[in-house]
Every structure is written in C-alpha cells, then in structure tokens.
Amino acid sequence: MQQLKVCELFAGVGGFRLGLENTHHYKVVWSNQWEPSTKMQHASLVYEARFGPENHSNFNIETVKTSEIPDHDILVGGFPCQDYSVATSLKNSKGLIGKKGVLWWSIYRILSEKKNKPKYLFFENVDRLLKSPSNQRGRDFAVMLRSLSDLGYAVEWRVINAAEYGMPQRRRRIFFLAYLKGAEIYQKLKKNNPVDWMLKEGAFCDAFPVSVSAQKPVSFDLDKDLVTLSENFNKEKGLSSFLNTGICVDGKVTTLKTAPSFDGKRTLLSDILEKDSIPSEYYIDESDLPKWEYLKGSKKEIRKTKAGFEYNYSEGSMVFPDALDQPSRTIITGEGGKSPSRFKHVVQTSKGLRRLLPVELERLNMFPDNHTQLNGISDAKRAFFMGNALVVGIVEKVGASLFRKITEFEKQVQN
Template sequence: MKKTVCELFAGVGGFRCGLNSISTIEDASKPEKWETVWFSQWEPADKKTQWAHDCYVNRFGTCLDLDGKDTTNEDINAVEKAKIPEHTLLVGGFPCQDYSVASTLATSKGLEGKKGILWWDIRDILEAKNAPFVLLENVDRLIKSPASQRGRDFGIILACFRDLGYTVEWRVINAAEYGYQQRRRRTFIFAYRNDTKYAKKVLEEANYISMHGDEMHRHSVAKIILSNGFFATSFPVDPLDAKYVKIGELPKGIGELSESFSFTFENSGVMLDGKIYTAKTVPSYDGKQITLGDIMETGDVDKQFFIPREKLYYTSPDVTHSDETKQKLTKEERQTWQYLKGAKKICRTAANGHEYVFSEGPISLVDEYDKPARTMLTSEGSFSRTTHIVRDKQTGDIRLLTPVEMERIQGFPSDWTKECLVNGETVEMPVNKRKFMMGNALVVNLIKQMEPVLSEIVESEG
C-alpha cells in the first residue's frame, strides 16, 4: 500500500513535517517518505492574504485535484469531495466546535450537521474516499465537550466512524510528558478501516475475536490500550489492571446520541463496533527532558522583542499582588506585565446590580529555562496573561519570545514561517501572523514519533 496522504486544515504543514522528519528548511526540498496528494488550508479571517496556505505552498508547492484544478485554498465546505485524490492516510488538526446534529436518522447516511462545523467535512471525505487510515488532532477538551452534555461531541465522532466501518483508538498526549519542549495536551485519534490487515492483527493479538462477553472483552481491549495498540506502541504507558477499563456503548442513531448521550471518556480508549472501552493511563517515560532554555536563541535578538521597564513593572519587582478593593490603580499601572500576571482583587458589579470581588492568583512573570514551555496559544506575543516572557540568554534582559523560538517550541524548523509565496512573489510573513501560526499548530515531534509505527502499519498492508 502506497504511503499517500491527504492533509486537512493543514496550517503551515505540521503533519507533513512530522511524517517526513523535516528538521530544517532544506529538508522540505528532499524526496518525502509520505507523498501528500492533496491538502486544504483556508482561513476565513484572512481577507487579503492567506498567510498559512501561502507559507505551506512556499515550502512544498501545491497539489491539484482529480480535475487538475488547485482547490487547496478553498473553503472545505465548498470542495467537491469526490474530486480529492485517493489517499492511504487522512490527517488533520480540526477545530473543536459544537457537533450536535439536526437529524434523527438511524445511521449517519445523509446526516447533516450544523453549517460550518468542520467535522462533517471530514466525515464526508471519509465516505467519498474511504481512506484505510485516519490520524486527527484536537484540543484535549474534545472528549469532555460540551459541558452541558459531557462526551456527546466525541461520541458523535466515534459513531460516525462506527457507521463508516472503522475502529478508533484515542489518546490525550501531553508532549512534555514524553520529553518534548512544550506542556501541550492534545487529543489524538487514530482510526482504521475494519477490513484492513492492521485491524485484524490488533484484534487477534488482543484475543478479542476469540473472546465473548463484556468482561472478557475488557481484558482483551486493555492490551490494545496498554501494549499493542497504535498509541500504546508509539507512546508507552504504565501497566494498569484491566478492571479499570470502563465500558460503554454508543446509541444506534446519531440523532438520539446528539440529544441524550453523555459519557465520561478517559484519556485513552478504543471504540469497536459501537462499544467504548476507556481508561485513565499514565505516560511511561524516563528519558531526556527538553526545556525552554534548550530551544532559546543565544545570539543577538532584535530590540522589538524586549520589554521596556515601564511596561514590565509599575512598582517594586517583588510585588506579585494587587488589591484594588483598597486602592485603585491607574490605567498605566494596569498596562504592565507585573499587573497582568500578578494576583488581583477588583470590585465589580454584575448585570443585575450585584456587587462582588473578582480575584485571581499570580502566575510567574518570567518563564524559567529549566522547564518545558507552557502551552502556546494564538494570542502568544500579545499583551496577554498567557504570553511567555523570558530572560534573554545573551543580555539577561526580559523579553518576549521570538518567532524562531515559537517555531522550535512546536518542533518546526527555525524560520519555517518567515516567508510565503504570495501571487508568485516571496513575501515575509508579519511577526504577528507568525506567532498566530505557531499558537495554532501541533507539536511536530509527536507526529515524528508516530511515523515509524504508521510506516510499518501501511507497509504491512501490502
């Protein structure tokens, strides 16, 4: 089976970099282990320049559909799914949204979700192209959303896979817990068609086929979760007694599931023929830990990233709390990083006139070298409580992260997002856009770690 890929919601190519072990910009021009036959990247907020798409094209070139047209920068809702080239592996990091549906059909055939919900485009592509393997990434809260009906959204996704003839494994992975440079928790989904050799191999190795009854299946599926499944092979976990594997079942109809299904999914699990097996696993890793200090630039850094003292502190650097129930601060004092990241007490009035005190605790003003970076968000670099602030390695002065450091935190090559190909011309991407791209990306290192297992699976299909 050929190692061909369709990359959805491609961003600046995180899955492609991971699958092809791209560590430098020069690597992008070398022959690839996995052939990307089509990708899709469209950002509705970018009205003039599609920065992510144009960065991707600058590094990799474009792909044509089966009609010979370039539809890679169109709204995926409007793309004719049948025109997407055939592929062995479908990948993508899709947004976390409300997945509820308006239909009460017994199966997902003809099902329509809410307009603009991108999961339904993935589902339509799976129905049209029938890819043997699927690898998806999403935020960690996917398995718990929405708050009003815990697990419903993930249940809908699993039921769609069930109705299309797939088995699904999932794992919530924190990159730092496997030695990487960012504390970033994300849900990964690996689905494989039930008629693949791999599906049969996994079930046979776990003795699932020869066993009957929930309790027997609980013990056999525990092997998939803990030792011989895709994620267990790629990212080992500590042993766990099979009695801690929880069992559930998806309703037959997606509409019924949308209206009433609720389930507590744990961070690891398997879905087989509508049966859910899930357990809370603990990573097993005792290797090197990459830290923020390991990836920081050591040379001269542009002065635009340094923070003036008046923007850093409004009073003594030792102060980590402000109490405005006693004395209000000025606007200028609030526009400092010391205030933003410090603990606060503020008198507020609710819409109904009720007065209350808002409070929040302090967080570290400066991120230390000896730990992995915190989760990087799309707001990175803006005046935000979650933005990283570091001490420059050369001067010791306090500054924001550079775009190169953000790329390294996500496991991309240095300066990967520096340039784009816009209307045939090479253009530098604005710094704020580079920051957004990285806040929106995945940790490439995790895909690199999965790739050898993926390769073996696909090559064994013959």
C-alpha cells in the first residue's frame, strides 16, 4: 500500500506531521497554519523552515476555498477548543451555521464541500472537550459527533495521558479517529461489537492498550437535528455522558471508562535534562526565590476585585522544585520568560535552581532537538509553541496503528 496523503490543519510547528511522517506511511500534501491575533506568523515560519514552503498555506482557514485544498486520504489537526453551539439561519439555505470564528465549522465546511472526502480523520483536543460547556456538559462533543455522522463518518475516541505510556510528560488529551462510509475499516467497525472494538480491535487499543473498569458501557442516540441537539443536550446539567473511550456510528454512541495498561520503559524528567552549558539567565536569582516559593505554595487569603469586592481565595501547593524521578507536569503556553510563576517548571541542579530550556521542553513533547530554533524566534516564543503542541510520540503510535489496521482490513476484503 502506498503512503497516505495527509492534509494538516492548525499545523502549529508540525507535531502531527512529525509523528505521521516518522512512520514513513504518510506524506503531507497540504498544510495550513494561521495565528489570528499576531502580525508575525511565528509558528508558520518555523513550519516552513523545517518542512519547506511548498503547499503550505499561511492564511485564515475560514477564508481558504475548499477548491484550493488538494484531495487527500486523511485530514488531521489539533483545532482550538471553543464553544461549538449551532444556530439556525434563514439566510443560510442549509439552515445551519456554527458560531462564526469557531474553527470546527471550517473542518465541517471542507468535509461537506469536498467531492472526494478524505477516508480518514485524525484530530486532537484538550480533554475538557468531553465535558464542555459547563452548563450543558458534553454538548460540544455531541455536536461534533452528530455533524461527523451526518457527513458519513464513524468515530472512535480516546483520552490519552502520554506519561501513562512511558512518555516524558503528563499531558492528557483527547484523540479521535473517524472513518468514512465505504472505507473497509468503517465496515469492520460497524459489524463489530462496540466494546470489543474499544478494547481489542480498534486502532487506539492497538497503539495504547487498556484494561476495562468495572463500570458498564453507556449507550445513547444523538438527536438527528443539530439545532435541537445543540439546544437540549444534557440540559439537566449533570455529568457528561461521554467517558474516556468511545465510538459513534450513525449517531449511536457507546462509551466506556478504561484504564491504561502499560509496563514498558518510562521516561522521567531527569532523562531529558541538559547537563552542561546552561545559559546563566535560566538560573533563579536568590532575590526572586521568595516570590517563586509564594506562587508555588498553598494559600488561604482574602483578595479584592477591582470593584473592591472581597473574597476568600485558596489553592494547594505545587511540588517545588519539580520532581526529577517522575514524568514532567504539563507544559502550558506561559512557560517561557524569567518572571516567577506558579506553573513554570523549575528543576534543582548541582548549580542551583533553574527553569527549563527550550530544547528540554521540545524533548518533553518528543520533538527533535532545536526543532523550533530559528532567527527572530525568542526562547519565550519557543516555550509558547511547546505549550500549544502535542506529544509527537502519541501521533506516531496511533498513525502506525491506523496504517496497520487499514492494510489488514483491505487484505481481508481482497481475500
């Protein structure tokens, strides 16, 4: 089987591309990266520097015509987590639009307008997606599953924490794969028992094995009308109906709570640290230490709003400095810069306490060393990229597993 052609949306600095191309089974034929609120398109510059400018688009995806996007086998991307509610619109003959500026609807538009739809989809998001918005938990994910069902896709999803499978960072994200009607893997999923698929047969459990919790699987149908679904899903404001593992075929959801099953080698924070030539500005100044300790420590205090309203504020303490004999905490976008912060990583070394270098943050996401190093790109910006990025090792393993499944099921059909 030849390489699958990939279209990469919301490409960032190329985490999806790295993971998929590491398997040698995928080739990116078109990519798009656009940062709306900034003049300098830093992530796009890094992407072009690493992969070349050919077939790379640095325009707002909402303005890119579907006809400009070449046909592809698999559409991938880590799209922003927003509010996905839908509204009716008389002006729109289809009667349906998502909120303007919500990038999920750009994916929906491309898929609905493509004559040759991609057979496979592979997306990533924060796991909060399963329980947002807070006043209608799970509605956003329900809207996405229903809209993919309407376009002819069956979906399987899994929440994966990279550290639970031996990777160097505790980063929990939802990944989902979708298969178009007519693809062999779609037929296979449709015929299979949903629980068997989630635990034994599917692409996720092949890449990241799981054991099942005692809880029974939950099944329910999604309302066929997107607007009704958007307005009424989980109006009771209970817990989300979506668990960390699940599938959706023809609008019927089966979901299950699973636990990771892994006993391989584990990478710790200490394994990725640079030993020598650390620039002096990364060491924490003695005079700043009390501020770091205060921010990292537990607090119970009375604070005031700008309007003068007083309220009780409390938070627990963080491990300070970070534990070296564990995988690291999640990198967030505010990781860069010298100023003391509750969330930045700080490690104890023989020469004192210091922050993490950009190359160390890249290693925590399993990027190649200095992938984001480029003239004009500050260390703080490189840290920001890693706060936004995904763990390349997860994409690589899921990509390899997906390719194996596709090949295996196609062979079965041919025989």
